Amino acid sequence: xxxxxxxxxxxxxxxxxxxxxxxxxxxxxxxxxxxxxxxxxxxxxxxxxxxxxxxxxxxxxxxxxxxxxxxxxxxxxxxxxxxxxxxxxxxxxxx
Numbered sequence: 001x002x003x004x005x006x007x008x009x010x011x012x013x014x015x016x017x018x019x020x021x022x023x024x025x026x027x028x029x030x031x032x033x034x035x036x037x038x039x040x041x042x043x044x045x046x047x048x049x050x051x052x053x054x055x056x057x058x059x060x061x062x063x064x065x066x067x068x069x070x071x072x073x074x075x076x077x078x079x080x081x082x083x084x085x086x087x088x089x090x091x092x093x094x095x
Contacts, residue, residue: 020050021068022093025061025076028086030054035085042079046071059088068092
């Protein structure tokens with residue numbers, strides 16, 4: 001019985017999706033794929049960042065993170081400004 005319980009628990013852990021929080025940043029000044037790559041590189045090295053998606057048309061940077069608390073507004077704004085992009089707003093979504 002112990003083995004069945006342990007096996008069930010292990011399978012639950014393996015097949016349970018990891019929930020990630022999302023930070024959606026509105027920016028201005030992104031014009032091309034090179035801009036998207038520059039912004040992506042700026043966030044890739046941040047702790048807890050799992051994925052970055054760029055929508056050039058809507059001027060959005062969507063960052064999947066372990067926790068919305070991983071990146072402060074100040075860090076996000078500095079990251080964009082250091083790369084010559086404007087920080088407009090940020091929205092945090094906890095999953």
